[in-house]
Amino acid sequence: MQRYILGKKNMITVISGFLIILGFFGHFALDNATLFNGALIIASILGIAPIAIQAYQALKVKVVSIDVLVTIAVVGAVLIQNYEESAIVTFLFLFGAYLEQRSLNKTRSAIKELTEIAPERALKQAADGEFEEVDIFDVDEGDILLVRTGSSIPVDGTVLTGEGYINEASITGESVPVTKGEGLDVFAGTILENGTIQIQADRVGEDTTFGRIIELVEDAQDSKSEAERFIDRFSKYYTPAVLIIAVVIWLFTQNIEMAITALVLGCPGALVIGVPVSNVSGIGNGARNGVLLKGSEVINDFSRVDTIVFDKTGTLTVGNPEVSEKAFYGTEAEKDTILSYLASVERESDHPLAKAVLADIGKTEASPVTGTEVVKGEGIVAMVNGHRVAVGNAALMEREDAILSPQAKKDITRFEKNGNSLVLTAIDGELKVLIGIRDQVRPGVKQELQKLKRLGAKNLVVLSGDNQGTVDLVAGELGLTEAHGNMLPEDKSAYIKEMQNAGQIVAFVGDGINDSPSLALADIGIAMGSGTDVAIETSDVVLMKSDFSHLAHAMGLTQSIASNMKQNIVIAVGVVLVLFAGLLFSDWMSMSIGMLVHELSVFAVILNGVRLLSYRLKTPSPQSTRNAEEKRSSQLDAQQ
Known part of the structure; x- marks a missing residue:
């Protein structure tokens, strides 16, 4: 029966809400006290059932949870015939728990998908x-x-x-x-x-790099499964305190009504709804702004992040190789012909670099290609309209004894220093075209990284499987704190563990299957929405549509949510303390006044939480940005 009732919590919440509406309709529209009281009593009984079961289960393991206090408070409210309070409190508790649980119940099917794509x-x-x-x-x-x-x-x-x-x-x-x-x-x-x-x-098997990726994801996810919700940690002290106060009041006054009144006044309606309403409002804001936050634990951890680690490809960069630089060594008159020959040969290849070249050239006249020879690891050689056309890397040019002018040699060195993969085209043994291809940095990333620094991210680090030279170029262009290349997934995970052991709170941003261990291991895993399902499922935060500008909004939003939650807790606890003080040390405190203040506190925390729906990340003015930069510069000078 307990399992059945708990399984129907959502249905009970809906029915309770409907009964509360029906009761107040009967009271205000029909002036029917019987309908009013009857609907609220039924709503109270239905609502308290799953809460009481949870309280009983908590007590069985010697935990005085917030469910215990809600149960006693609701029973107390019913005993003194305050059916409005009992019905509303149970509904708010169940509805708040539903909203938060909905965001937390994102199934983690990463392991299943990883095993499905394993050979x-x-x-x-x-x-x-x-x-x-x-x-x-x-x-x-x-x-x-x-x-x-x-x-x-x-293998x-x-x-x-x-x-x-x-x-x-x-x-x-x-x-x-x-x-x-x-x-x-x-x-x-x-x-x-x-x-x-x-x-x-x-x-072979679990010892392969891919097998270790699966193991790392499993271990990292298990290490996170012990996290407790903040409200339960707080209630560890709050709930027994209210119970003790009620018992003490009864022992000293022998006034059962006053003791029950104390329980009602201490009923954590505002406390119960305060944290969920902040979470739900913040999560709703994030969803409308392209950010999926997976629960309150994520919000709390993300708000304290001081180190953000990025994968390079598909995160800081677009993820698709594109032509970044070109140099021509023929005459202007033969440029179109050279490009036509190049495109004709590249159509014979399915290599990603060939696709990038064709995308850059666009539509051009196709010429017949004969005698195609693929030189593995170097490129393609073919005959086009009686000309020998070689398209490939520097090794192919050397094989073809292609003539490279001094300017071409300088350009090759410069293109390589800029982190490009090179595609050279020689016609009849003479270099005609040099093309540099590299993954492009996402537009606006540098500005977004500056926003993250202003929000408190002290360290911005890139970890990549690409060569160190290319990674250094990206890091230099974006102003990152550290850059590490030639890293396998296990190396990235080990580096993140090092930072965590050093006391840093680490967020990792990635988009690929290879990023899954790091996403799961980091305090906060952030996946790009265009990434693999494994990365998205393993992560704690998803940037939908892969818009990098959403990252700063997400970080600022979680900080505001965390602050909002603390404000609501202060409001809720502060009101309860005032009510208790009024009950114990004054003659003016009555049940009706207490209920009015109590309901106003619930309304106050809801309004405070709803403010998050309109949250927008503040963009500093150019002058304030310059002032901040000058301040940082002067601090650096002072340190030196």
Whole structure:
């Protein structure tokens, strides 16, 4: 029966609300006291049932929860025939709990999805040298496996023969495939986009990098499951205090009505509704402004964050390689022809860099391409209208003995320093075009990072699987505190643990499967809305539509919610203290006055909480920004 009643809490809340409306309609519109009292009594009985069960369950484990006080207070209100208070308090309690629980009940299906995309089958070399498909659990260290184009790498291993482009986004988060050849390491869960390779299994099952990602997510989520709601921690002291005061009053006065009155006056209506209404209003504001906050624990932790760690690709950057720089070495008259030849050859490739080049060139006249030769790890060579066209990296140019002018050599060095991947085009052995391609920083990110600093984020750190040079360039451009490249998921998690052990409250912002352990381990995990479902499910905060500008709003909003919650608690407890003081030390305190003040306090905390619906992050004026910068500059000078 207890399980059935608790399972129907939402329905009971709706029915109680309807009965309260019906009762007040009968009182004010029909002047029917029977309907008024009857509806409120039924609402009180229905509403108190699940609360009383929760109180009983708490007492069984020797916990005096807030449910205990609500139960006693409601029973007391009924005994002194204050049915309005008993009905309204139970409804507010149930409705507030429903609203908060709704935001907390985001199912965490990250582990399920991770296991679904983990490799299940592998092509294993048999004793006769042939390859046969086996279950992934039948693969042992030292086995030789065959991986074909489009297949997932089944284990962590070393390439024995062959070469190909591997998309390592699930491990490093980087969108540009990397070339893997003999002697290089490959990771389970990554995708061979082009080529055929044979690998030797070095780590299998749970020991693979991908397996460790799953384990890290599980461990980090378990470490968060012990968190308690703030209101329950507060009620640990508040609830027994009210009960003791009521008992003391009865012992000293022998006035049962006065003792029950004390319980009613101490009924935590404002306290019960104060925190949920702040949470719900804040969460509603966030949803309207592209921010999903997953519960009150998230709000409390996020409001105290002092370190924000970012993944690079898809977070600080757009996540899609784009042409960033170009240099032409032919004449202006032949420019269109050169671009036409380049586009014609690039259409023969499905490499992401080729797609970026084609997107930049746009529509152009197509020319017939013959004799296409793919030079793995270097590029493509083909004949176009009788001309030998080579498109690829510097190694391909060297193979083709392409002529590079002194200016071209300077440009290549400059493009590389700017963090670009290079695409060079030589026609008949002469370099004609140099293109630099890199992931672009999200528009407006630098300004948003400044807002985070003003909100109290002392450390802004980027952790990325990309090379250190590229990461340093992004960090320098955005003014970040620290930048670390060449990091696998386990390295990112270890770094976050270090910061937490140093006493920092860490938020991590990411969007990929590889970010899941860090999102789960950080005090606050923040996922971009365009990221993987795993990242979104693992996170505590989701920036919908991947609008980076929502991050500063989210941080400022949680700070305002935390402040609002404290204000409501002060209002609620302060009113109760005033009411008790009036009851004990004056003759003017009566039940009607107490009830009026009590209801006004409930109304006050609701109004205070609802203010959060209109919250907007304040944008400082240019003058105040300059003043702040000058102040920081003078402080740095003083320190030096």
